Amino acid sequence: MLILSSIINGILYGGVLALLAFGLNLMFGVVEIVHFFYGQCVMVGLYVIYVLVVWLHVPLLLSCLIGIAAVALLNVLTHLVVVQPLLKSPLINQFLALASVMIILENACLIIWGAGYKGIPINLPVLNIGELFIRTSNLIAFLGSLTTLGLLYLFLNRTYLGLAIHAVAQDKEAAKLMAINPKIIYVVTMFTGGILAGIAASFFVPIFAVHPHFGGGFTLTAFVTVVLGGMGNLLGGFIGAFIIGVVTMLFSTLASSEVGEIAAFVIFLVVILIRPQGILGSRSGI
């Protein structure tokens, strides 16, 4: 029963990872950047929510909404200032520039808030269904993530803007010939990626305490998820998120959280060695 509980909690945790994987895949597929500081975006979201809730006593829900908006804005700003100007530069410049933003964000948070863990005091109950233990925080995160992904799916496939995003990802030149301005689509995509990171941060509020190196672990996990599923493949990222979520939770429960981490990365390595393009990967993209 403990195993079943941890698998269920793993699936729930996978839901939030799926949000981050989706964001990464979207930005990689459309803007063609490897978003190195995505985990740090989540971290900034958590810090903003922390300041609003704990220092300024703003109600939780409003704080989360402001946090989401803040991360979306941060992403768009970094895109306009750092990413867009470097899109025609050698890849190594782009990578280093993005990694630089990562270091800058981490150190800025270190200066402002210090090295300690900053937790937002929200305690959610653990549900006891028969012999199963399910954390409400994980349940809310899961349902919220599915809803978000559902809405995102509708946006991408039923609206003109969503279709334009697909078009730019599949054939940027042909998209221009359809009167689509790729620069605007890039901004919309980066905004969406930021929103997803902000939503993930909101779901993390009752689960994690934030600290300046919070981002690093998440960026790596998110990238592992994405590469496991197949870089650029939205469905693949979705599947990869649940695999990583379940494996991490399962082994954390069976042994320790360190073993949980090891297990997830071992699975990743094994899959990548056997099938380098990832589970659903090819050059199929979004």
Next chain:
Amino acid sequence: MIKIERVVAGYGEITILKGVSLEIGQGETAIIVGPNGAGKTTLLKVVTGLLKPFSGTVHFNDQQIDHEEAHRIAGMGICIVPEGGRAFPRLTVYNNLKVGTYSKRARKHFKERIQGIFELFPILKERQGQAAGSLSGGERQMLAIARALISQPQVILFDEPSMGLAPLVVNEVFKVIREIKSQGYTVLMTEQNVKKALQVADHAYLLESGTVEFHGDREIFSKNPNIQKAYLGI
């Protein structure tokens, strides 16, 4: 409608177009024929804004467009069927057509326009839920033509519409082009299949090594002995 004056264009150090001038009036069909490497595709890239010329001008209805952004030119009503169609492979036929009406001008007419498009292209109606990448080459070309048509453009450009297609399919494509022409559209087409292209042309230009070597209306063009020998196999 479109006036191209002494356009010089190329890629980096390489100059492809060495002073090309061309003019099409409303409702006319102009074709540009010539060998590979002559600059036909390059010329269409300049008109659509994907390539900025080194010198020379392009005017569309008295508006200068040679240094405009491609997406803005498309929004003005210049639509192209690129070589090979370039339908978005992972979008459905329906969504490909929808993307064709992305510009503000065309968006409100999508629902009514798509009915007309499906009548003209019944195969697209049949396959509307299929991903464009799974269509045959001929079907993709039809989709690309429909996608250009659905926004009711002022000018339709075709880049080598017969390229890579079987002869029977080429006939189908040109049947559609004739229908488009009869509806009064202004058409500019590049083609290597000179015989087929001349059947729909009002005016023809021979582009060789980046310059217009000869041009004239259909009669004059097809009677030119050099063209007859080199391109019509006479």
